[in-house]
Amino acid sequence: MSAYRVNxxxxxxRTRNTVSYLLRALRRTPALGTLLVAGTLMLxxxxxxxxxxxxxxxxxxxxxxxxxxxxxxLNGAIGDFECAFGAYVALTGVMAHEMIDxxxxxxxxxxxxxxxxxxxxxxxTSDCTGMGIYTPLSTARWSADYILENLQGWTDAxxxxxxxxxxxxxxxxxxxxLLLAEAxxxxxxxxxxxxxxxxVTEMAIARFDTAIQTAQAAGATDILNLARVGRARAYLGLxxxxxxxxxxxxVPADFEYVATASGDFSRRANRVYAQNGLGSSAGTALSVxxxxxxxxxxxxxxxxxxxxxxxxxxxxxxxLYLQLKYMxxxxxxxxxxxxxxxxxxxxxxxxxTAVDIINDLHDAVGLDPFPGGSASEIANQVIEERNRELxxxxxxxxxIRRLSLPLVPAPGTPYRKxxxxxDNVCFPLPDVEVRNNPNVG
Amino acid sequence: VSxxxxxxxSVGGQFYRRYSELVSAYGEVWPTPGLTSxxxxxxxxxxxxxxxxxxxxxxxVQEQLSWQNRLFLTGAVRGDDNSAFGVDYDFVTYPKVSAAxxxxxxxxxxxxxxxxxxxxxxxxxxGQQPDAFVAIRTFSPVAGPNNVGTVTPDNxxxxxxxxxxxxxxxxxxxxxxxxxxVGVEFTYYYQKTKxxxxxxxxxxxxxxxxxxxxxxxxIKNSGIELLxxxxxxxxxxxxxxxxxxxxxxxxxxxxxxxxxxxDFISAGTYLRHQIGYPVGSWFSPRVVSAEFDAxxxxxxxxxxxxxxGSTDCSGAPNVYMGRTVPSTExxxxxxxxxxxxxxxxxxxxxxxxxxxxxxxxxxxCYFFAECRENWYPTEFDPAKIAEIQAAGTYAGAILDDAxxxxxxxxxxxxxVPSEWVSRVGxxxxxxxxxxxxxxxxxxxxxxxxxxxxNGGSRGGSFSLWEQNVLPQLxxxxxxxxxxx
Numbered sequence: 047m048s049a050y051r052v053n054x055x056x057x058x059x060r061t062r063n064t065v066s067y068l069l070r071a072l073r074r075t076p077a078l079g080t081l082l083v084a085g086t087l088m089l090x091x092x093x094x095x096x097x098x099x100x101x102x103x104x105x106x107x108x109x110x111x112x113x114x115x116x117x118x119x120l121n122g123a124i125g126d127f128e129c130a131f132g133a134y135v136a137l138t139g140v141m142a143h144e145m146i147d148x149x150x151x152x153x154x155x156x157x158x159x160x161x162x163x164x165x166x167x168x169x170x171t172s173d174c175t176g177m178g179i180y181t182p183l184s185t186a187r188w189s190a191d192y193i194l195e196n197l198q199g200w201t202d203a204x205x206x207x208x209x210x211x212x213x214x215x216x217x218x219x220x221x222x223x224l225l226l227a228e229a230x231x232x233x234x235x236x237x238x239x240x241x242x243x244x245x246v247t248e249m250a251i252a253r254f255d256t257a258i259q260t261a262q263a264a265g266a267t268d269i270l271n272l273a274r275v276g277r278a279r280a281y282l283g284l285x286x287x288x289x290x291x292x293x294x295x296x297v298p299a300d301f302e303y304v305a306t307a308s309g310d311f312s313r314r315a316n317r318v319y320a321q322n323g324l325g326s327s328a329g330t331a332l333s334v335x336x337x338x339x340x341x342x343x344x345x346x347x348x349x350x351x352x353x354x355x356x357x358x359x360x361x362x363x364x365x366l367y368l369q370l371k372y373m374x375x376x377x378x379x380x381x382x383x384x385x386x387x388x389x390x391x392x393x394x395x396x397x398x399t400a401v402d403i404i405n406d407l408h409d410a411v412g413l414d415p416f417p418g419g420s421a422s423e424i425a426n427q428v429i430e431e432r433n434r435e436l437x438x439x440x441x442x443x444x445x446i447r448r449l450s451l452p453l454v455p456a457p458g459t460p461y462r463k464x465x466x467x468x469d470n471v472c473f474p475l476p477d478v479e480v481r482n483n484p485n486v487g
Numbered sequence: 488v489s490x491x492x493x494x495x496x497s498v499g500g501q502f503y504r505r506y507s508e509l510v511s512a513y514g515e516v517w518p519t520p521g522l523t524s525x526x527x528x529x530x531x532x533x534x535x536x537x538x539x540x541x542x543x544x545x546x547x548v549q550e551q552l553s554w555q556n557r558l559f560l561t562g563a564v565r566g567d568d569n570s571a572f573g574v575d576y577d578f579v580t581y582p583k584v585s586a587a588x589x590x591x592x593x594x595x596x597x598x599x600x601x602x603x604x605x606x607x608x609x610x611x612x613x614g615q616q617p618d619a620f621v622a623i624r625t626f627s628p629v630a631g632p633n634n635v636g637t638v639t640p641d642n643x644x645x646x647x648x649x650x651x652x653x654x655x656x657x658x659x660x661x662x663x664x665x666x667x668x669v670g671v672e673f674t675y676y677y678q679k680t681k682x683x684x685x686x687x688x689x690x691x692x693x694x695x696x697x698x699x700x701x702x703x704x705x706i707k708n709s710g711i712e713l714l715x716x717x718x719x720x721x722x723x724x725x726x727x728x729x730x731x732x733x734x735x736x737x738x739x740x741x742x743x744x745x746x747x748x749x750d751f752i753s754a755g756t757y758l759r760h761q762i763g764y765p766v767g768s769w770f771s772p773r774v775v776s777a778e779f780d781a782x783x784x785x786x787x788x789x790x791x792x793x794x795x796g797s798t799d800c801s802g803a804p805n806v807y808m809g810r811t812v813p814s815t816e817x818x819x820x821x822x823x824x825x826x827x828x829x830x831x832x833x834x835x836x837x838x839x840x841x842x843x844x845x846x847x848x849x850x851x852c853y854f855f856a857e858c859r860e861n862w863y864p865t866e867f868d869p870a871k872i873a874e875i876q877a878a879g880t881y882a883g884a885i886l887d888d889a890x891x892x893x894x895x896x897x898x899x900x901x902x903v904p905s906e907w908v909s910r911v912g913x914x915x916x917x918x919x920x921x922x923x924x925x926x927x928x929x930x931x932x933x934x935x936x937x938x939x940x941n942g943g944s945r946g947g948s949f950s951l952w953e954q955n956v957l958p959q960l961x962x963x964x965x966x967x968x969x970x971x
Binding site: 108121122125126128152155164165167170171180188191192235236238306308312313314464465466476481482484486 | 620628
């Protein structure tokens with residue numbers, strides 16, 4: 047029998063109940079006897095087996111949450127996150143105008159135009175391949191919490207490397223919470239009421255706390271640093287700068303943790319490249335935002351924002367520019383890096399520390415050094431360095447909200463494909479949650 | 488049993504297994520002309536395989552009594568178990584009883600205008616099984632990090648899911664009048680469905696997406712079905728046959744069981760199954776009054792408070808905006824036969840009492856600002872403009888009565904003389920020229936009252952949402968049939 051046999055408990059009960067029913071009927075109605083005998087001969091092994099159906103392309107949850115499936119479920123949670131993360135980077139990139147929409151059908155214009163409404167299906171209910179983010183992130187959050195909770199209930203004897211697995215699950219849960227908090231004006235978790243971004247960020251921090259403690263105990267350095275960057279990002283969002291600084295300073299400069307990608311499966315494809323890139327498997331549904339098409343510093347091209355003019359106008363009239371940061375569907379997307387950690391340090395500390403970090407980053411790509419200046423000039427340059435260094439990595443949308451950066455084009459400006467620009471700096475809680483969550487609304 | 492009373496007993500069993508499998512392959516770009524197989528494509532090659540299996544084991548026993556061939560009484564009971572029932576649900580039984588009385592067989596019947604009259608009545612219970620696998624919580628296999636095989640949440644499932652149970656009473660008669668020149672069939676039905684299987688959306692914060700099947704309380708359906716047939720003119724070579732049919736439906740959600748603490752469950756955008764209203768009805772706040780400011784922006788909005796008055800729109804309730812299932816439908820058909828081989832046919836259909844959403848108007852006016860209403864708002868009702876300018880909060884401006892009368896078909900058919908078709912060895916031949924969907928009388932604001940686009944969050948099978956779909960096209964069909 048398969049490890050995923052459907053509802054053995056149900057089938058045993060069915061067999062008992064059905065047989066007892068038939069026997070009662072037989073006693074009351076002798077005419078049924080012939081039929082039952084014939085039926086019994088026809089049925090190979092009773093109704094329980096007859097009704098035992100096997101969905102060959104689905105896996106019943108019953109029995110899946112077992113210690114021997116710990117790695118399977120954890121990989122599932124990571125896969126769900128990677129899927130959601132790709133869509134998150136691409137869609138929030140549009141909202142932040144790192145990229146702009148280049149499609150003729152109007153379904154995605156509200157994202158380009160920053161006036162998304164709660165009953166828009168794309169961001170609310172679409173899967174990650176369709177650029178949805180609320181549902182994929184919620185699934186990733188649930189999957190990570192599900193395996194985390196199970197892992198915490200099992201023992202080290204049952205699950206090899208359990209501490210490291212706990213750390214990994216907690217870190218991915220933390221990131222799923224954090225991205226929900228950053229992108230959405232309010233969030234619901236497990237049918238909760240409407241939670242503020244800061245509340246969900248605190249929930250993310252609690253997961254990162256678990257990840258950091260268990261990763262330290264297990265000696266899982268990569269997960270430890272992933273969780274440190276995540277927690278630093280979360281603290282920064284809450285304005286708890288000293289906590290952010292402490293975590294960010296502990297991360298090595300060359301650290302990088304990525305969401306893997308693959309062109310072999312559509313849900314695993316690098317979503318940015320699938321929407322815009324150079325090559326036959328890249329899409330042209332997006333173009334590069336105007337501000338990023340020719341980024342220079344002191345007249346020098348900034349190679350952290352590599353862009354090519356495709357010298358083509360798409361069917362909707364948008365000039366096509368191609369991002370060259372990701373060059374294939376297989377290119378991984380950075381989730382957390384040492385550069386991000388250093389920029390958090392630069393933002394919190396400012397002054398010469400920030401100038402030194404900026405110049406390290408400039409030196410790495412051959413740009414002139416930043417000479418420094420007043421505190422606000424340095425702070426502004428740090429923001430600009432984040433804009434370039436973390437381009438198309440899923441940071442800019444929340445930076446606009448967190449730092450109250452000006453919206454470009456300004457709200458009210460006519461949108462090139464119809465209507466006017468709005469002022470969304472976060473996604474509203476989608477109607478699909480509001481309508482179906484008894485604790486919301 | 489006796490010469491006057493006949494009895495017939497039947498028992499039976501049923502094992503029903505439905506299994507369907509779909510295998511598909513996909514690929515793009517053949518490198519050279521002439522290739523036709525999927526395996527010869529060079530990009531985005533993929534394959535999929537899905538299957539659905541559902542098994543039912545059932546048995547029944549039925550007893551039928553007939554007295555003097557004029558009074559019939561039938562009683563039966565059947566039981567089913569199904570593989571799609573939830574873990575916490577088991578075997579179900581359905582009884583039924585029916586009676587029929589052929590009144591015209593009675594000695595006292597002396598009304599010549601009615602040559603046959605049968606009165607009938609029935610009470611029965613029936614069930615609708617859930618679809619396969621919908622009761623169980625499942626994961627689906629997917630590729631995970633570094634393409635390792637792993638799983639992702641798929642179907643939320645419902646361990647309590649069982650069949651919906653319907654109890655129905657039918658009363659009616661079949662009559663043949665004036666030597667069967669007029670026939671009338673009339674049925675009144677009253678049906679109560681308990682544990683109705685309804686699809687409800689899932690809040691994504693549960694970790695699952697899509698929809699969940701639930702046994703949601705009680706639904707009432709009642710109405711009549713009427714069929715009148717007549718042959719007002721009939722000779723040896725010519726005839727005129729007329730048919731009129733009418734069906735009405737009064738539908739109401741009576742309860743929602745314990746699947747929700749509220750008086751409704753959401754069935755999609757603007758759609759609810761709400762107690763006291765028909766299944767799958769439109770609900771939305773509704774602007775009842777507004778004013779324009781100097782820029783043509785609607786201000787001072789007042790909304791329907793749901794009790795006949797108005798309230799500030801900021802906290803306005805969702806109010807009933809119409810049903811999606813027609814309350815009345817029917818048709819009229821006539822067939823004129825001339826010289827035994829020319830047949831003229833015409834058919835009219837109608838549906839009334841339902842409301843449809845114009846999704847094309849929604850995107851044009853709510854979101855893309857491409858309507859006259861967006862640029863010259865003061866030419867319109869400020870309440871309507873208020874709904875448009877709110878871009879999605881209100882559905883009143885995009886919902887409209889979809890009543891229609893449609894000239895469904897006009898055709899002429901000619902039986903080709905046998906001596907003509909015999910030249911090609913055929914026994915008979917017939918040529919028909921038919922024009923379909925010729926004209927629709929409707930006040931519906933959209934393209935066509937019948938075309939719909941059904942999508943998950945748009946309400947699935949309950950949705951009447953017109954967007955990006957073609958209206959039913961007028962067709963001219965010429966058919967030539969030859970029998971050998």
